[in-house]
Amino acid sequence: MTTLHPASVAVRSLSRSLNTGFLFFVVGIVASPGGNGTNLLSVVGLVAIGIVLGIVYEFAYYRRFRYELTDDTFDVTSGVLARRNRELPLGRVQNVDIRQNVLGRVLGIAAVHIETAGGGQTEVSLQYVDEAEARRLRRQLRDGASTDTADADETGTAVTESDAASADDETVLFDIRPHELAILSVFTIDPGASLLGGIALSFASGFDPVALFPANRLGGLPGPETGVIAIAWGLLLFVLAAWLISAVLTFTRYYGFRLTRVGDELYYERGLLQRYSGTIPLEKVQTLTITESIPFRWFGYAALSVETAGYAPGQSESRGSESAIPLADADRVAELARAIEPFGPVDLESPPRRARERYAVRYLLVVAAAVGVAFLLARYTGLIRQWYVLAALAVLAPIAAHLKWRNRGVRLDDRYILARTGFWRRTTKVVPYYRVQAVLHQATIFQRRRRLASVTADTASSASLLGRAATAHDVDTDRGLELQAVIEDRLQDRLRARQRQRSVGRWFRDGIDPTDEDSATESDGEE
Amino acid sequence: MERLTPRVRVVWLLLALVRAAIFGGVIVGAAFGLTRPAVWESAPAALVPAAAALAVALALLRILVAWRRYGVWRFELRDDDLYIERGVFTRVKTVVPYVRVQHVDSRRSPLERTTGLATVVVYTAGSRSSDVAIPGLTPTRAEDLQESLRQLAIETAGEDAV
Structure with missing residues (x-):
């Protein structure tokens, strides 16, 4: 059993002190004795108590936290008041992410987040472990996940083999170029940034939009001095501030973005101040999404996101980061997408x-x-x-x-469903048949009037929670039924083919007699 | 293609009536509140009757939809998948391959228990839209269905259903 890095007590205490300290500050203000105004001493005292409690808690957390990587599970024992023992089967691991903020980089520690399918939150987060330990964990978790149900001694050999392989098999798939980063920064609107910009501006102006209005320079303009024009001016400044902040944020977020392929895994790194890195196992990829938003599409750029069942890009920052290419030339994106899932040409059939x-x-x-x-x-x-x-x-x-x-269409490839929609934000989804969970054929009352229907291929990727599953919009009703049947047929075919493939692979590996069907399918648990 | 038990209409009608009553109560109450002289002095006299008429119209619509829903609902256990047709306004035809079934629930609300009905819910790993519930089954049929879905899901299993 291993413990966390000792420095994690200090770092965690610091962030917790900020929280509990603030909480006790509020409590102190509210419950301050004396009644007439706040008593400074008691407030400071309460804040101090809050901070000390935070430190004690974090120390206890550190003392109680143990993790261990066994041959087929990752075990975590944690909890100060409520204890928790968690065992994660390695075959179920979807993503492993490493996050390092500025302080962490100085101290040489990193946070490791492990995602599995299902569950609303990150299943395991180790805050914080040594950098080298983080990398070791990621490598071993990956190897454990890919050799799944093999025997223990076999796993040992597999680990050393792919260790050697990972040293020289690392191929760089994508490296963000300066002009791509620049365009991305300039055109991305970060919702958080607009809020920040607004707050900064409110402080700068003393909460009065009129204060920002340069009355002396625009004296010659008609109209009321403090009316509509002042508000418009304030709005313009607000947009400018939001744009600047969002450009800076985007720049630091995607600075040095790199995507490499190691064996059957994608590995990404990014970030200027805060470093993010993580793995995406290729065999867990559910959906590829190529996004061409309107300013980027004009210049021939596109983005790519890779969804697994663990999480999808664009989810809240606390849960997994983007496992995607933020922006690149459309050709490069297409090439890269085909390197992950070799789908055919994208000539889609238009709706009627x-x-x-x-x-x-x-x-x-x-x-x-x-x-x-x-x-x-x-x-x-x-x-x-x-x-x-x-x-x-x-x-x-x-x-x-x-x-x-014009921006809608669908195509049923031999192995993939391609579905496109959206003019402003055009997304092309690539879904392998064997990932489809259910096929829905929907026709609203208005669609039925024109004999149209929408066919949705639902997958397990979490992005479809927001209603973004691959959908062929407004196809002919009969064609829709045909699509539904074809998708289902090919799903069954592909599943059978994959099962055969895996069984054959296992016979080779385990030396099981191919006629011994039962034992082969029994060990055939996971993927 | 299997139909639901006709009795399910009773459940749906009751539910429709309860919901319509709640909604109607809210809008008629709001209309009454608005017409008080202290709130809105020159309130048009037709406000309360209009609200009541709207509530009645919506209640009638709900009842019609609840009745019609029975006529549309169909399901079938096919060789490789569960097929469901439903929806009055938006007609939905769902195909759930047995391979993808994660687990099967059977559920009985108080209203269903009094009418002697049950619901079977089939879960997949997909987004929520593909979890399907088959309402209006007799308890024995629900049990049968749950059992056969379970069998079919086990027979076809073999891969991580994600």
Whole structure:
């Protein structure tokens, strides 16, 4: 059994002190004796107690925390008040991530996060272990996961073999180029950054947008000095600040992004101040998503994300980081995606033309509703007068419908489903048949009017929680049923083929007589 | 293709009525509250009747949908998969291969117990949209179904279902 790095007590205490110290600060303010105002001494005392409690807790946590890597499980014993014994079968490990912040880099310690499928949270986080230990754990967890149910002594030999292999088999798949990083930083809008920008600006202006308005320079402009223009000016500054912060954040986040392939695993590293690195086992890949958002698509760039059942990119920062390529030339992205999953050409079949009519009608209805609201506003309030101007938007409806229609499509490859949707943020999903969990054929009342339907191939990747499963939108109803049947057929075929392959592989490895079907399938537990 | 037990309509109708009553109570109550002189002096006189009419219309719609739902619902245990057709407005045809079944629950709410019905829920590792519930089964049929799904899932297993 191994313990955490001793320095983790200090680092964890520091972050906990900030939390509990603040909590006790609030408690001290509220429950301060005397009644008239706060008693400084008691507040400071309470904060000190909070900090000491935090340190004691972290020390106890450190003393109680033990982990061990056995031949087929990863065991963790932890907990100060409530004890927990956790055993993680190595075959179930989906991702292993290493995270290092600035302090951690100075002290040479790192946090290791281990993800499995299922469960809402990271299953095991080791905060913190030695850098070298973190790397060792990642390597061994990976090897354990790939040799799954093999015998113990066999695992030993396998580890040394792939250790040797990992030394020279590391192929660099992707290295972010300076211009790619620059474009990414400039065009990415970080939602957190806009908040930060807003807060910074509020402080700078003393919570008064008028303070930011350079009245002396724009004196010649018409209109009320402190009215709409001041607000617009404030808004502009806010956008600028948010943009700057978000560019800096994106830059530090993706600085030095590198994706390498070691054996059957992808390994990524990124970050300027805070270092992130992690592994994605190729055999656990559920879905590939190629995203071409609108400013990037114009310049010929795309992004790639790799989803496993453990987590998907873009989830909250606390849970796994992006196992994806943030931005690269579209050709490079396509090449890389094919290196992971060798899918064929992306010539998709478009939805029928009546789908386009449907979109046009839908957009026209939206415009009509907007005009209606504007009319009501003009009729009952004095806010606007020319309500009919909005009707000009109707010109855009056919264009928007056409663009939406053009950016949708589906293709059933020999081994993959390719589905594309979205004009502003065009995503192309690549799903291997054997990853499909269920196939849904859906037709809303409006789709049925035009004999259309949407076919969704549901997978276990966590991104589809947000309704982003691979979907062929608005295909012909009968074609949809056909797609559904074909996907299901190929799923069964692929599963059978994979099972055969694995059994054969195992016979070779274990030397089991191929006629001894039962023992072969019994040891055939995991993948 | 198997249909549900006709009695399930009773469950759905009751549920529809309860929900409609709650929603109707809320909007009619809100209309009453608004028309009090202290809140809105020049409130139109038609507000309360309009709210009541809306509540009744929605209740009727709910009842119709609940009735129609029975006519649409179908399921079948096919060779390799469970096939389900459902949905009044959005017609959904789901295919769940037995290989992907993680576990099968059978469930009986108080309302179902009083009407002598049961629901079987089939879970996959996919996103929530592919977990399917088959309501309106007699308890014996639910047990049978659960058992046969279990058997079929075991027979076809062999791979990590993720």
